[in-house]
Amino acid sequence: MTDEQWGALQTTICKTVGDNNYQTWIKPLRFCGLEGGVARFDAPTNFFGNYVSQNFGDLLISQIASVNPGVRRLTFKVGDAANSVATPPAPKPEPAAAAQPARDELPGAPLDSRFTFDSFVVGKPNELAHAAAKRVAEGGPVTFNPLFLYGGVGLGKTHLMHAIAWELRARNPGLVVLYLSAEQFMYRFVQALRERRMMDFKEMFRSVDVLMVDDVQFIAGKDSTQEEFFHTFNALVDQNKQIIISADRAPDEIKDLENRIRSRLQSGLVVDLHPTDYELRLGILQTKAEMYRAHYPGLQIDDGVLEFLAQRISTNVRVLEGALTRLFAFASLVGKPINMDLVHDSLADVLRASERKISIDEIQRKVADHYNIRLSDIVGPKRVRTFARPRQVAMYLCKQLTSRSLPEIGRRFGGRDHTTVMHGVRRIEELRQQDGQIDEDVEMLRRALEA
Ligand SMILES: Nc1ncnc2c1ncn2[C@@H]1O[C@H](COP(=O)(O)OP(=O)(O)OP(=O)(O)O)[C@@H](O)[C@H]1O
Numbered sequence: 545m546t547d548e549q550w551g552a553l554q555t556t557i558c559k560t561v562g563d564n565n566y567q568t569w570i571k572p573l574r575f576c577g578l579e580g581g582v583a584r585f586d587a588p589t590n591f592f593g594n595y596v597s598q599n600f601g602d603l604l605i606s607q608i609a610s611v612n613p614g615v616r617r618l619t620f621k622v623g624d625a626a627n628s629v630a631t632p633p634a635p636k637p638e639p640a641a642a643a644q645p646a647r648d649e650l651p652g653a654p655l656d657s658r659f660t661f662d663s664f665v666v667g668k669p670n671e672l673a674h675a676a677a678k679r680v681a682e683g684g685p686v687t688f689n690p691l692f693l694y695g696g697v698g699l700g701k702t703h704l705m706h707a708i709a710w711e712l713r714a715r716n717p718g719l720v721v722l723y724l725s726a727e728q729f730m731y732r733f734v735q736a737l738r739e740r741r742m743m744d745f746k747e748m749f750r751s752v753d754v755l756m757v758d759d760v761q762f763i764a765g766k767d768s769t770q771e772e773f774f775h776t777f778n779a780l781v782d783q784n785k786q787i788i789i790s791a792d793r794a795p796d797e798i799k800d801l802e803n804r805i806r807s808r809l810q811s812g813l814v815v816d817l818h819p820t821d822y823e824l825r826l827g828i829l830q831t832k833a834e835m836y837r838a839h840y841p842g843l844q845i846d847d848g849v850l851e852f853l854a855q856r857i858s859t860n861v862r863v864l865e866g867a868l869t870r871l872f873a874f875a876s877l878v879g880k881p882i883n884m885d886l887v888h889d890s891l892a893d894v895l896r897a898s899e900r901k902i903s904i905d906e907i908q909r910k911v912a913d914h915y916n917i918r919l920s921d922i923v924g925p926k927r928v929r930t931f932a933r934p935r936q937v938a939m940y941l942c943k944q945l946t947s948r949s950l951p952e953i954g955r956r957f958g959g960r961d962h963t964t965v966m967h968g969v970r971r972i973e974e975l976r977q978q979d980g981q982i983d984e985d986v987e988m989l990r991r992a993l994e995a
Contacts, residue, residue, distance in 0.1 A: 545583070545612050550575040553607045560603060565747070568768045569596050573620075581616040589718045590680050591618025595751050598783075617621035648740055652722045653758075658708035661956035664706050670700060677704040680786060681711035687964040688813035690777075690787035695817030698862035701790040704817075705756050708788060712754060722752040726762035734969065737768075739741040749776045753908040756788040761808070765800035774805050787812075810942070820861060822994060828861055829868060836872045843872065852887065855994075856895055867894050871884030895947060902945045902993050904956045910993055914985065923958040937986060943969045945993060 558566035573596065574586035583604070587593035596604075601618055610614045661681070668676045673693055680691050693701050709721045724732075735747035737892075749755070755776070764935045765768045780787055791798060794816065795809040815974035820828070837843065849871075874890040875882045877946050889896070912919045915934040922935050935957065942953045943965070957965070975982040 545575070545578050547575065549611050553611070557600075557603065557607055558682035561600060562744075564744075569600060578612055578615060581614050583612075583615050583618050583759070585618060585620050587620040587622060590620075590622055593906070594783075596620060596944075599751070617922075627916040632772060652724045653708045654729060655709050655723060656702075659703040660710050661707045663835075664700065664707055665758055665827045667821065667827055669818035669820055669824055672930070673700075673704060673817045676813055676815050677708050680788060681708040681714050681715075681790065684717050686784050687780055687788050689784075690789045690794060690809065690812040692809050692812060693788070693790045693817065694792065694814070696792065696819060698822065698860035699817040700861060701817060704756055705758060705790060709754070711758060712953060719754065720752045721754040721756070722749075723756040723758070725758045726760045726773075728765060729732075729773065730766060733772050734770055745772075746776070748778045748780075749782075752780070752785065754786045754788070755780055756790075758790045759792065760789050761791045761793065762797050763801075766881070770802050770805055773911075774802070774808065776807075777808055781808075781946060792830075804853050820864075821991060822854050825857070825861075825864060826850060828864060829854055832865060832868050836868065840872055840876050843875055847879060849882055849884060849887060852884065855990075857899075863894065867891050869982055870894075902943050904948060904953065907941045907945065907989075907993060908938050908952040908956075911941065912987055916928055916990055925955070925958060936972050937989065939965050939968040940986065941989060941993065945990065 554566070554570060557570055561570065564668060569592070572588050572592070576584040576586050578584070585593070585596075587596065597618060597620060603614055604618055661674075661678065662672065667858065673695070676688075677693070679687070691702060695701055707725060708952060709723050712719055712721050732745060736742050741976070757773075760773075763773055777787060789809060795806050798806070803807075832847060845897055853867055857867055870890055871882050871886060875886060878886075880886060908919055908922045912922050913933050915930075915937075916930060917934060921931045922938055924931070927930075939953060939957060940949060942956075943950070948954075948956075952964045954960040954962045954965045971984065972986065976986060977983075
């Protein structure tokens with residue numbers, strides 16, 4: 545086949561595959577020669593060659609066979625044009641430029657530039673998820689497919705997915721990484737159905753190297769979307785392409801999800817992001833406060849403020865970040881340092897909302913369990929040390945972890961006076977300094993209550 549014949553065939557191929565596909569996938573190919581039934585092409589990247597072979601291979605063979613009936617196979621090599629003897633080398637399309645249109649046309653969501661591994665704070669609750677994400681981001685051989693990340697609201701699933709995408713792209717700019725929400729997947733699917741462009745839809749999703757679908761629980765109960773998702777998923781796994789999925793719960797807890805999808809989702813590595821603990825929250829607050837300081841130079845944060853927020857605000861990191869943003873904004877508006885007064889003035893609603901989390905009742909039960917006494921002994925009148933000390937610990941925790949007033953706490957401890965509560969709280973504060981065992985008990989209980 546001559547270059548002219550290949551040129552003429554391209555016109556026909558363009559009509560068959562459509563201008564978009566032609567410009568993206570066929571035009572950048574360079575015909576390098578035909579020997580022994582094998583048509584050789586130069587492709588900008590390996591991925592590119594694989595894609596063309598899988599999606600347009602049959603079409604190319606049948607077209608080439610119309611001028612060279614002996615053709616049976618195609619090969620795509622990167623840089624093959626330079627080795628060609630059949631045709632003189634011609635300017636080769638830039639790999640990046642050729643791969644780019646495909647990525648631009650992909651229906652993904654934009655990546656948030658703040659969500660990188662550098663800005664992700666690692667602690668006990670998320671260390672496994674972080675390690676798994678890091679491994680996938682290295683882009684080595686696919687070892688677990690899919691990586692399934694799950695966890696409650698605002699615990700960093702999206703952050704980790706974006707971080708993977710950034711890192712993969714940085715390591716290999718030619719890689720086609722597609723990130724989108726399950727809702728966007730459904731939207732694209734419905735749109736393709738409506739516009740009768742299902743082939744394009746399928747090709748598009750099957751052309752990626754890495755597919756990331758956020759909040760997959762969204763497709764539960766949506767039968768045809770699930771069906772299409774299942775096929776996309778299988779096609780990519782068969783090609784050994786990495787898939788990363790997130791959801792707000794484990795695969796077996798997502799209701800109305802087809803069993804075959806559930807088991808597919810479970811077939812890789814399932815890792816959860818646990819609710820944040822005090823240390824992680826404090827770490828996140830310190831990191832973010834450091835970043836804010838760069839924007840608000842000169843703003844001071846009093847000692848104890850971040851610790852207080854880490855202790856009092858819920859496990860959701862988004863709420864934590866919102867609180868910090870508000871503090872910095874208020875402080876810069878009124879030109880004051882960030883101190884406890886400002887915290888109470890500007891975050892009253894956030895503190896009120898989060899205090900609902902831990903109740904006096906819960907604290908009393910946990911403390912009674914811990915010291916192996918009955919709940920009635922915690923709230924009862926007996927003053928023996930075996931009951932009095934746990935009672936004081938419980939009062940102390942109520943003061944620390946709820947925003948109930950001293951009289952109210954007293955009432956909930958068998959109608960005691962607020963001065964008794966105050967005395968109990970002070971006693972535990974002292975003992976925490978002097979007695980390592982008490983300090984450890986209190987710390988353990990606090991963690992258990994906040995978990
Ligand atoms: N470990 C962390 N270190 C730093 N920032 C974090 C961490 N975890 C969460 N965040 C931040 O908290 C916010 C919420 O995180 P993200 O959007 O990733 O949560 P999500 O788990 O995807 O929540 P949703 O289920 O609501 O989609 C983001 O701004 C993110 O940067």
